[in-house]
Amino acid sequence: MGEFELIRNFFAAAPCAQGGEGVALGIGDDCALLAVAPGEQLAISTDTLVAGVHFADPCDPFLLGQRSLAVAVSDLAAMGATPVAFTLALTLPTVTADWLQDYARGLNLMAQGCGVALVGGDTTRGPLSLTMTVFGRLPSGQALVRSGAQAGDLMCVGGELGNAAGALPLVLGQRTADPSIAGSLLAHYWSPQPQLALGRALRGKATSALDISDGLLADCGHIALASKVGIQVERSKLPVSAPLVAFLGQAGAEEAALSGGDDYVLAFTLPSVELPGLLAAGWPIHVVGRVVSGQGVTLLDNDGRDITPQTRGYQHFRETT
Amino acid sequence: MGEFELIRNFFAAAPCAQGGEGVALGIGDDCALLAVAPGEQLAISTDTLVAGVHFADPCDPFLLGQRSLAVAVSDLAAMGATPVAFTLALTLPTVTADWLQDYARGLNLMAQGCGVALVGGDTTRGPLSLTMTVFGRLPSGQALVRSGAQAGDLMCVGGELGNAAGALPLVLGQRTADPSIAGSLLAHYWSPQPQLALGRALRGKATSALDISDGLLADCGHIALASKVGIQVERSKLPVSAPLVAFLGQAGAEEAALSGGDDYVLAFTLPSVELPGLLAAGWPIHVVGRVVSGQGVTLLDNDGRDITPQTRGYQHFRETT
Known part of the structure; x- marks a missing residue:
């Protein structure tokens, strides 16, 4: 068994991978299966974090585990959705048991707090990066979109x-x-x-x-x-x-x-x-x-004067998103 | 507007991002929304391809666009699911219009052939890699899983x-x-x-x-x-x-x-x-x-003799999956 197969088994055994409401089939097959109740829709969002771009490298893997999931789940909150599941695509240059265990500990903690189950993903060798795809449910037609603001609100x-x-x-x-x-x-x-x-x-x-x-x-x-x-x-x-x-x-x-x-x-x-x-x-x-x-x-400003800055968006150590 | 925001707008305008059956909300909000018909489940699979590990670098972006989606959609086929949508998390070291256009052309062609719509994703700077998450629908309880084989089949x-x-x-x-x-x-x-x-x-x-x-x-x-x-x-x-x-x-x-x-x-x-x-x-x-x-x-072999090789799985230029 290769080391990346070991990693997959490690995540499959993680507390956050033990299913939950709406998860009909979790890790281990070609696909995961989600059940969606009648009258509900599924909300989906994907976020990638790249080492040295979106987080410092090296960084504390426990904290990275928490943050990487929180950032993705926040998009579900923004739609008014209730979290159901997520997939994790993890690309690692080398595999160390300590790193994985600490990362999974942070991930489990955030997953438990958000009520979301790990249902699949991929683990590959390469420069450190993580792509999370999160799934939430919400009543059809009730999503909080960006396009409904009205003058006067x-x-x-x-x-x-x-x-x-x-x-x-x-x-x-x-x-x-x-x-x-x-x-x-x-x-x-x-x-x-x-x-x-x-x-x-x-x-x-x-x-x-x-x-x-x-x-x-x-x-x-x-x-x-x-x-x-x-x-x-x-x-x-x-x-x-x-x-x-x-x-x-x-x-x-x-x-x-x-x-x-x-x-x-x-x-x-x-x-x-x-x-x-x-x-x-x-x-x-x-x-x-x-x-x-x-x-x-x-x-x-306090007097109603326009003090709009010319440059918007914070330029921190990531160049872009 | 930053170059990565331009890329997002480029993909949002691609033919494969113009929605389809089951897509209630596509690219452009915090989440995409999928509708799932009563009596159906949603099948989900994630695949990552890393340059130099899963494909040669450099390679033809048109062919990569086709292959990256086909590999992911194949997991839907393996479950008996009908493709609905996919997200693309694309990490790029540099942005060139030629590369993007050729990649998107391959992606569009395969998406059209598979009947699947691009509904979201993320575009980030970093070493070249792609993570596709694909979504399909199938009647509840009819998924083709790995665990049902019976002696005699x-x-x-x-x-x-x-x-x-x-x-x-x-x-x-x-x-x-x-x-x-x-x-x-x-x-x-x-x-x-x-x-x-x-x-x-x-x-x-x-x-x-x-x-x-x-x-x-x-x-x-x-x-x-x-x-x-x-x-x-x-x-x-x-x-x-x-x-x-x-x-x-x-x-x-x-x-x-x-x-x-x-x-x-x-x-x-x-x-x-x-x-x-x-x-x-x-x-x-x-x-x-x-x-x-x-x-x-x-x-x-032809005479029913056991000729099982000791090493299974093809060792090609990717070390692991």
């Missing part, structure tokens, strides 16, 4: 922004920080929590949604383009965390919130009539602006 | 074997051949035709099935293991093509048929009562052996 986010971007100089070893600050920021980077429950709560309420991966301004631009509307973001309303402000200062924290990728917080548009009920139910929703007729994204 | 294949393995020295430039021979063998390697119609015809008839990717003996071993049976293969019954015999000689052709990967012909077990009807319907089925009680795969 509120522009909202599901939590504090910029923490993952703030963590990046720590991840890359370019800066150090007080342990309490570093711990908080690094947790956001390495184990983002896909906002699955919020996504489901927004079904039938939000008019558009996505998860912030390119930065608030860039991702609002995606909604504006798909919905053929303009979006105004107010700088004074950006929710930033105390550790981020302590680390970068207020202006730096706001920059990270505007342009930092990797937060995987939901951004969505909401008719104002829906806001009170969602806040009363305890959802951590922050209104950061509004949808207007027109096109593109405009950043406004 | 016939061991069958859906066509000639060994052509792709025979092509490999040509692909690698290690040998040359007469153009008519080279053309025939290379076609099998670069544009294998997934046996989708045969897979569907075997639903409810074959007791197990897979597509031959590791070589007949190795893949019969997968059925034997999953079904807890033994399989006897008769060397004299191996279907080999005239071009392959002309290129490798009879013994060499039989070796390629036994151990050569990449044929993507279906191998399946069939109760003998099912054979006449399938042959009468014109399916190109070759009986190469039979299922017995016991375990493992045994190769028999």
Whole structure:
């Protein structure tokens, strides 16, 4: 038995590969089989992470296991879908038992938290990279797409922004920080929590949604383009965390919130009539602006002046996505 | 707009990305959405191809486009599924318009032939590799799995074997051949035709099935293991093509048929009562052996003597799968 066949057997025996609701056939055959209930659709998303491009190489395999799955599952949250299953295509230059065990431990932990089962994939030799394809279910016609924003809607986010971007100089070893600050920021980077429950709560309420991966301004631009509307973001309303402000200062924290990728917080548009009920139910929703007729994204200061930066999207150590 | 965003727009505009039956939402949102009819299940398979491991680098991007999709869709054929959609995760070191256009042309051609729509994916910078995830539909409970073979069944294949393995020295430039021979063998390697119609015809008839990717003996071993049976293969019954015999000689052709990967012909077990009807319907089925009680795969010569080779699976320029 070759070492890559051993790896496949190793993943097949992992806790997260032991099936779940909707999984009719898991790892081990030519295909996995998923059952989809009548009246439901299947949501699908694929993400690739390349060593040295999307994450530092070497990095902690346990943290990579968590993050690689979280990043992919976040796309399900952004559609309002309930996770069902995922496949993992893992390309490795060499195989070490320690690396695999630590990676699988992180993967299992995130899979358990998200309620998602490993149903297949491929393991190959080559430069380190990972491609995750995730599957979720949701009632037909209730997906949160990008194209439904209407002028007059509120522009909202599901939590504090910029923490993952703030963590990046720590991840890359370019800066150090007080342990309490570093711990908080690094947790956001390495184990983002896909906002699955919020996504489901927004079904039938939000008019558009996505998860912030390119930065608030860039991702609002995606909604504006798909919905053929303009979006105004107010700088004074950006929710930033105390550790981020302590680390970068207020202006730096706001920059990270505007342009930092990797937060995987939901951004969505909401008719104002829906806001009170969602806040009363305890959802951590922050209104950061509004949808207007027109096109593109405009950043406004306290006095309503246009202070839109010329360069959108955070340029970190990956050149592109 | 970055060059990788341009690539995404390029693929979104490709003919194969314009939707199809079962595709409720295609490229451009956080997820694609597939509709699954009541009484049907979704079959899923993922395959990664790495440059220099699974294909020569550089290679003809048009041929790579065809082959990368065919290899993945072949897993749907092996389950008896009807193709619906696929995602493409493409990692590229540099972007050239010529490469992309040629690759997409091959991809479109194979997608059209298989009736499958591109619904999403990811495009990233890094060493050249491709991960395809394919989706098919099939009636619940009718999938052709590996685990149902019964002692007494016939061991069958859906066509000639060994052509792709025979092509490999040509692909690698290690040998040359007469153009008519080279053309025939290379076609099998670069544009294998997934046996989708045969897979569907075997639903409810074959007791197990897979597509031959590791070589007949190795893949019969997968059925034997999953079904807890033994399989006897008769060397004299191996279907080999005239071009392959002309290129490798009879013994060499039989070796390629036994151990050569990449044929993507279906191998399946069939109760003998099912054979006449399938042959009468014109399916190109070759009986190469039979299922017995016991375990493992045994190769028999004309006199029924055990001539099982010690090393199974073809060692070509990829070290492992």
